[in-house]
Amino acid sequence: MRYYARMAAAAALMASAFIPASVGAQDAKPQYGGELVLTGQLDKTMFPGRNTDAGGMDVYLNACENLVTMAADRTMQPALAKSWSLSDDQKTITFQLNEGIQFHDGTPFNAEAVAFVFNEALAKKFLYVSLLEGLEKVVADSEYQVSFKLSKPSAALIPNLAYRTMCIFSPTAYKAVGEEGLGSKIIGTGPFVVDSYVKGEHVRFKRNENYWQKGKPYLDSIRILFVPDVTTRLAMLESGDVDRAQGVPDFDIPRLQSEENLKVSTIPSLQQNYVVINNLKKPFDDPRVRQALNYAVDKAGIVKSVFAGTGATLSQAPTLTPGVFGFADMREPGKNTIFAYDVEKAKDLLKQAGYEDRNGDKVLENAQGEPLSLKLWTRKTGKGEYQIAQLIQAFLEKIGMKVELTVLESATFSASLSLGPQEAKYDLALLAWTVPTADPDEPMMYMTHTKAWKPAGANRMFFSHPETDRLAELAHAEPDQKKRAEYVRLWMAELLKQAPVIYLPTVNLTEAYRTYVHGAQYMPAGTYDATMAWIDKAAKKEQGISR
Amino acid sequence: MLKLILNRLAFMVVAGLLLLTFLFFLFHAIPGDPARLIAGDSAPEALVESIRQAYGLDQPLVTQYTTYMRRVLQGDFGLSNFSRQPVLQIVGPRLLNTAKLAGWSMLLAMSVSLLLGSLSAMYWDRPLDRGITAFSLAGICTPIFVTGILGIYFFGVHLRWLPIGGMSTWKHYIMPVMTLGLAQAAGFTRMVRACMIDALGRDFITTARSKGVPERTIVFKHGLRNALLPIITFFGLGLGHTLGGAAVAESIFNWPGLGRLMVDSILTRDLPLTQGCIFFFAMVFILVNLMVDLLYRWADPRLAND
Numbered sequence: 001m002r003y004y005a006r007m008a009a010a011a012a013l014m015a016s017a018f019i020p021a022s023v024g025a026q027d028a029k030p031q032y033g034g035e036l037v038l039t040g041q042l043d044k045t046m047f048p049g050r051n052t053d054a055g056g057m058d059v060y061l062n063a064c065e066n067l068v069t070m071a072a073d074r075t076m077q078p079a080l081a082k083s084w085s086l087s088d089d090q091k092t093i094t095f096q097l098n099e100g101i102q103f104h105d106g107t108p109f110n111a112e113a114v115a116f117v118f119n120e121a122l123a124k125k126f127l128y129v130s131l132l133e134g135l136e137k138v139v140a141d142s143e144y145q146v147s148f149k150l151s152k153p154s155a156a157l158i159p160n161l162a163y164r165t166m167c168i169f170s171p172t173a174y175k176a177v178g179e180e181g182l183g184s185k186i187i188g189t190g191p192f193v194v195d196s197y198v199k200g201e202h203v204r205f206k207r208n209e210n211y212w213q214k215g216k217p218y219l220d221s222i223r224i225l226f227v228p229d230v231t232t233r234l235a236m237l238e239s240g241d242v243d244r245a246q247g248v249p250d251f252d253i254p255r256l257q258s259e260e261n262l263k264v265s266t267i268p269s270l271q272q273n274y275v276v277i278n279n280l281k282k283p284f285d286d287p288r289v290r291q292a293l294n295y296a297v298d299k300a301g302i303v304k305s306v307f308a309g310t311g312a313t314l315s316q317a318p319t320l321t322p323g324v325f326g327f328a329d330m331r332e333p334g335k336n337t338i339f340a341y342d343v344e345k346a347k348d349l350l351k352q353a354g355y356e357d358r359n360g361d362k363v364l365e366n367a368q369g370e371p372l373s374l375k376l377w378t379r380k381t382g383k384g385e386y387q388i389a390q391l392i393q394a395f396l397e398k399i400g401m402k403v404e405l406t407v408l409e410s411a412t413f414s415a416s417l418s419l420g421p422q423e424a425k426y427d428l429a430l431l432a433w434t435v436p437t438a439d440p441d442e443p444m445m446y447m448t449h450t451k452a453w454k455p456a457g458a459n460r461m462f463f464s465h466p467e468t469d470r471l472a473e474l475a476h477a478e479p480d481q482k483k484r485a486e487y488v489r490l491w492m493a494e495l496l497k498q499a500p501v502i503y504l505p506t507v508n509l510t511e512a513y514r515t516y517v518h519g520a521q522y523m524p525a526g527t528y529d530a531t532m533a534w535i536d537k538a539a540k541k542e543q544g545i546s547r
Numbered sequence: 548m549l550k551l552i553l554n555r556l557a558f559m560v561v562a563g564l565l566l567l568t569f570l571f572f573l574f575h576a577i578p579g580d581p582a583r584l585i586a587g588d589s590a591p592e593a594l595v596e597s598i599r600q601a602y603g604l605d606q607p608l609v610t611q612y613t614t615y616m617r618r619v620l621q622g623d624f625g626l627s628n629f630s631r632q633p634v635l636q637i638v639g640p641r642l643l644n645t646a647k648l649a650g651w652s653m654l655l656a657m658s659v660s661l662l663l664g665s666l667s668a669m670y671w672d673r674p675l676d677r678g679i680t681a682f683s684l685a686g687i688c689t690p691i692f693v694t695g696i697l698g699i700y701f702f703g704v705h706l707r708w709l710p711i712g713g714m715s716t717w718k719h720y721i722m723p724v725m726t727l728g729l730a731q732a733a734g735f736t737r738m739v740r741a742c743m744i745d746a747l748g749r750d751f752i753t754t755a756r757s758k759g760v761p762e763r764t765i766v767f768k769h770g771l772r773n774a775l776l777p778i779i780t781f782f783g784l785g786l787g788h789t790l791g792g793a794a795v796a797e798s799i800f801n802w803p804g805l806g807r808l809m810v811d812s813i814l815t816r817d818l819p820l821t822q823g824c825i826f827f828f829a830m831v832f833i834l835v836n837l838m839v840d841l842l843y844r845w846a847d848p849r850l851a852n853d
Binding site: 043044045047050052053125127129130179180183184198199200201202225226227228229231232235236238239240241409410411412414415416417418431446454455456457458544 | 577578579580583584585586587588590591592593594595597598626629630631632637640641696699700703704707710711712713798799800801803807808811814815816
């Protein structure tokens with residue numbers, strides 16, 4: 001009996017790990033009032049068009065809302081738009097907007113405002129413009145009806161519109177103060193209004209008394225303190241200076257879990273580490289060699305030693321993570337990850353490709369006697385990237401490759417990995433990619449497609465394969481969800497054969513918060529939505545926190 | 548005296564312009580593309596190019612340089628590449644915050660070190676001297692990120708006496724100022740002690756003692772005054788260290804100062820902001836040195852006649 005109870009508890013824990021962390025007791029009644037104090041990181045401007053970082057979104061999502069939102073179950077939900085429809089030729093998407101909404105500056109929210117924001121995004125090339133691919137223009141049909149005109153059908157547009165950076169700001173304010181002005185005081189329709197902002201210090205939002213969703217929000221204000229140092233962040237949470245801290249290091253989790261006033265939650269992110277393989281360089285133009293590289297890396301070992309066993313999850317599919325549309329488990333039966341660690345298989349594949357140890361020096365050579373040596377580049381930022389690179393070096397050396405590991409400063413690294421096929425000098429480089437909108441369109445069309453070779457897109461591998469290109473294009477245009485999911489699955493299956501990169505674990509995100517905070521959501525994209533959060537005042541007082 | 552001040556101010560202007568020139572070309576010599584960093588790693592080249600054009604980063608280097616310098620001469624340090632706010636607006640308040648932190652820390656460091664160093668010299672080779680020497684050695688050997696984090700956990704998390712990050716109340720000052728100030732005091736104390744031992748060994752001190760002047764007067768009036776010259780120099784140089792240390796303390800205690808801003812701006816290749824930060828740091832440094840020179844003349848009137 002006890003065994004089953006424990007099993008059930010473990011299963012519940014597992015399940016809770018894979019849904020967005022919904023902070024709070026569902027049965028409790030929300031309480032009004034109070035100030036929620038969070039830690040955050042705003043390095044750039046507060047203007048959505050020029051800041052697509054999770055840290056930026058965490059700030060402006062309090063004040064600025066989207067046409068649609070994506071629920072935890074991956075369905076599209078209305079927000080500022082109450083409904084939408086697709087034309088027969090699939091080249092026009094028409095939105096019906098909610099009526100009677102005002103921006104914080106009193107400007108009415110209507111079709112004209114929506115059209116202005118997106119036409120401006122196209123004209124001024126806002127940072128998210130690549131996610132609007134195929135969008136020609138946006139037209140206000142009437143006061144509350146707006147149409148998005150596409151040059152070719154795109155199934156990705158609606159999910160992309162839920163990306164928090166595509167929120168609708170006040171055109172009046174934009175015209176008056178420009179990007180710079182909105183960069184320090186964003187004006188949208190959201191539940192909170194920017195009250196004060198000091199760059200590098202804090203931003204404070206107060207309740208929007210005219211918010212269109214009656215009875216919301218619950219909090220009087222939200223204060224976000226910018227605390228870049230993680231040790232300081234955690235100390236502030238433990239002392240009660242703040243209510244929530246993000247980016248908890250994996251090795252601190254057990255300690256925080258033991259504190260009764262804190263809750264720690266871990267969710268898989270949309271971010272996967274991977275090693276770019278330069279497909280143009282020999283012998284990496286051979287899929288067998290690329291597959292061998294994949295089999296040679298012990299992914300479970302990486303999760304254990306770099307991420308303390310909890311900070312990352314073994315990948316079940318190439319590029320796509322469980323939160324993304326079309327995700328399917330692509331593991332071989334009985335294996336814990338794709339390309340499960342298999343040294344013999346790796347050696348065998350290399351042998352088929354013509355590489356084996358011919359002179360007994362434990363280094364693989366080709367028929368001409370040239371040793372298989374390669375350059376692996378990494379940077380010292382990101383979650384454990386340098387340690388992962390060191391492990392990969394060791395794994396590849398174990399199967400007889402010579403690996404030269406180079407560590408670059410992050411800005412240098414970024415510049416060196418943004419070069420076209422002629423100039424790129426790396427053989428392998430460790431990176432992480434994120435599926436920002438939880439839609440597979442970006443990885444399909446923009447990360448692996450032939451047209452997306454650097455510098456035009458984000459295909460740094462210079463990978464090119466007619467079948468993956470074809471499937472990507474089909475999925476890009478397909479409005480039928482079932483068919484589209486099937487194209488995505490076929491695309492993933494083809495990637496497993498081609499192995500354009502070395503697939504590594506999916507990074508987990510960990511937050512810790514005071515137990516009296518309820519109703520906030522930590523999303524797989526790394527954004528934290530506390531707009532509908534509330535504070536249990538009695539519990540807060542009990543914990544001795546009086547601010 | 549006036550001539551010295553004018554000379555130094557003229558030097559400041561020249562040094563500032565040379566520094567900006569040097570930084571400008573240094574920044575362009577190191578790899579890293581600001582437009583790429585603004586757009587994000589996976590942004591398409593067309594977008595990066597449009598940012599390059601919008602920010603004038605596609606212009607020839609010489610054009611960028613002359614445009615920048617012309618603006619600087621008019622008092623305009625440009626806009627930050629990332630936040631698009633005027634550099635002066637960002638740097639001004641940050642400089643003030645760092646000045647507050649460094650100022651209070653220096654004051655603490657100077658008072659503590661003058662007192663402890665003199666006491667140490669007075670009780671040379673006695674238990675008090677050994678105790679003070681041990682304190683200063685420990686202070687010199689312990690980096691401030693260690694003392695800072697220990698302080699945070701002890702006073703902030705466990706005892707909950709002091710707030711951890713920010714600078715909104717006087718309580719917020721205690722930990723960063725103590726951490727930075729005491730670390731600095733440790734080094735200063737050694738210096739004051741050495742100078743005082745030297746001064747107290749001179750003949751005029753022996754004369755004063757034989758005349759029956761009270762020991763306290765001998766040490767703090769005659770001894771200290773004569774030991775002051777090297778001490779002033781050391782304090783002046785020490786301010787440089789304090790500014791450097793402030794960058795670390797600012798990160799630990801989340802102090803919105805110039806040091807942290809500078810480090811961040813270099814990592815993001817935000818050239819206008821980096822230029823602004825380093826320029827004002829340098830100006831502060833030159834001004835402090837000028838003050839040290841003036842203090843020198845006050846402490847040793849012989850110099851003023853040279």
